[in-house]
Amino acid sequence: MSKVLEVNNVSKDYRDFRLNDISFSLEKGYIMGLIGPNGSGKTTTIKLIMNLLSKDSGEIKVFNKDHVYDEVGVKEKIGFVYDGDIYPSGMKLGKLAKLIAPFYRSWDDEIFHGYIKKFNLNLDKKLEELSKGMKIKFSIAMALAHKPELIIMDEPTSGLDPVFRREFLDLIQDIIEKRQASVLFSTHITSDLEKVADYITFINDGEIVFTDTLCDLVENYRLVKGKKGDLTNHKDILIGMRTNKFGIEGLAETNDCQALIENEDILFEKPNLEDIMYYVSRRD
Numbered sequence: 288m289s290k291v292l293e294v295n296n297v298s299k300d301y302r303d304f305r306l307n308d309i310s311f312s313l314e315k316g317y318i319m320g321l322i323g324p325n326g327s328g329k330t331t332t333i334k335l336i337m338n339l340l341s342k343d344s345g346e347i348k349v350f351n352k353d354h355v356y357d358e359v360g361v362k363e364k365i366g367f368v369y370d371g372d373i374y375p376s377g378m379k380l381g382k383l384a385k386l387i388a389p390f391y392r393s394w395d396d397e398i399f400h401g402y403i404k405k406f407n408l409n410l411d412k413k414l415e416e417l418s419k420g421m422k423i424k425f426s427i428a429m430a431l432a433h434k435p436e437l438i439i440m441d442e443p444t445s446g447l448d449p450v451f452r453r454e455f456l457d458l459i460q461d462i463i464e465k466r467q468a469s470v471l472f473s474t475h476i477t478s479d480l481e482k483v484a485d486y487i488t489f490i491n492d493g494e495i496v497f498t499d500t501l502c503d504l505v506e507n508y509r510l511v512k513g514k515k516g517d518l519t520n521h522k523d524i525l526i527g528m529r530t531n532k533f534g535i536e537g538l539a540e541t542n543d544c545q546a547l548i549e550n551e552d553i554l555f556e557k558p559n560l561e562d563i564m565y566y567v568s569r570r571d
């Protein structure tokens with residue numbers, strides 16, 4: 288399988304934060320979700336890949352090419368959807384598209400206008416006149432109009448209503464199937480990832496906690512529920528826990544659950560992504 292994105296031992300230092308030696312990769316035709324608590328380093332990672340920030344050390348390759356040395360060629364193949372304002376806000380959408388289209392050899396006006404119609408956008412409106420969700424829709428139309436092989440999105444679904452969010456996820460899956468494109472997207476809406484992601488990369492406090500297939504991830508952990516007396520003796524195997532009026536709930540690695548299995552009062556459940564994120568980020 289060919290790798291479309293490789294992030295190898297990348298670090299970036301801010302005064303109060305360090306993205307520390309992160310590595311992960313994405314293969315052609317797959318969707319990877321980037322998750323992590325607020326301030327964990329997701330946007331920083333995406334900005335580094337897009338060369339909107341310069342890394343302090345490490346290597347980033349897109350389609351096997353250095354993302355800085357071959358920036359023009361690399362960006363031609365990337366569709367970038369960003370929550371922040373990357374376009375001048377006083378300009379009309381139609382004019383903006385005309386200005387940006389010539390930078391992409393593969394820009395397809397028919398595809399662009401198809402999305403504008405599908406998303407109900409008005410090309411005579413200025414960007415500053417759009418709602419947050421409409422801005423994201425415009426950003427998506429711009430990103431998809433040049434038939435990208437890699438789609439990178441920072442929080443694309445957070446400003447979208449639930450109906451459009453679902454349609455958007457279907458659209459992305461459709462593009463993956465038809466064109467064998469690949470997707471990296473950050474989000475806090477873990478249920479979106481449960482619908483579409485093949486891989487999950489979890490960043491916490493600037494470090495990669497895991498980068499794994501969604502299936503393996505959910506198999507690797509169990510939610511463990513039991514009475515205080517039953518579970519406090521096994522605190523060492525719990526990755527984060529919380530007490531409630533019924534007892535203790537925590538997360539454990541599936542392999543470690545063997546030690547608890549004989550106790551019939553302890554319940555085991557498959558966690559969802561949010562459970563895993565909650566307990567792993569509270570591990571300390």
Ligand SMILES: Nc1ncnc2c1ncn2[C@@H]1O[C@H](COP(=O)(O)OP(=O)(O)OP(=O)(O)O)[C@@H](O)[C@H]1O
Pocket residue numbers: 301302303304323324325326327328329330331332
């Ligand atoms: N330009 C900057 N100068 C200094 N520190 C910065 C800068 N940009 C981001 N940071 C810091 O880097 C850390 C990671 O920020 P980042 O935006 O990557 O987090 P995130 O995971 O995307 O968070 P969120 O989920 O809230 O969007 C934060 O502590 C933030 O304060």
